[in-house]
Amino acid sequence: VTHIPYRGGSPALLDLRAGRIQAMFQAVLEALPSLGDNATRGLAISSAERSTLLPDIPPVADTLPGFDVVFWQGLFAPAGTPAPILAKLGTALRTATEDTVLRARMAEQGVTITTGDAAMLHRTLADETAMWGKLIREASIRPE
Structure with a gap:
């Protein structure tokens, strides 16, 4: 390929x-x-x-058990953003994503909304980094 x-x-x-x-x-x-x-x-x-x-x-x-590559999005803020600001952003995001009209519109586009907290996003990043890092090493992929 x-x-x-x-x-x-x-x-x-x-x-x-x-x-x-x-x-x-x-x-x-x-x-x-x-x-x-x-x-x-x-x-x-x-x-x-x-x-x-x-x-x-x-x-x-x-055909290939375990294969699961999906598009996901996360909301990020600059390092050092004060905790109260992060909390306010998290609350606003959860409120927005609980809206039934938004959920229906996203479902029409094949998007499933999953919301979580900063810890969940950190776990997702760690899991993705580990998965893609392993693939890169096993395939001997080098930057061009």
């Missing part, structure tokens, strides 16, 4: 359709329009669970 860097999903999709590349990873929401015209076929979902938007496409984990 040869990695080919693209500036976005659209140029990669054009090359896929033209036969210049054989496969690509693309965000589910971004892939939906191209999957509807039968010119592109979805092979697998990178999360461990099936996508609610593409329920007929199996997860990679069905």
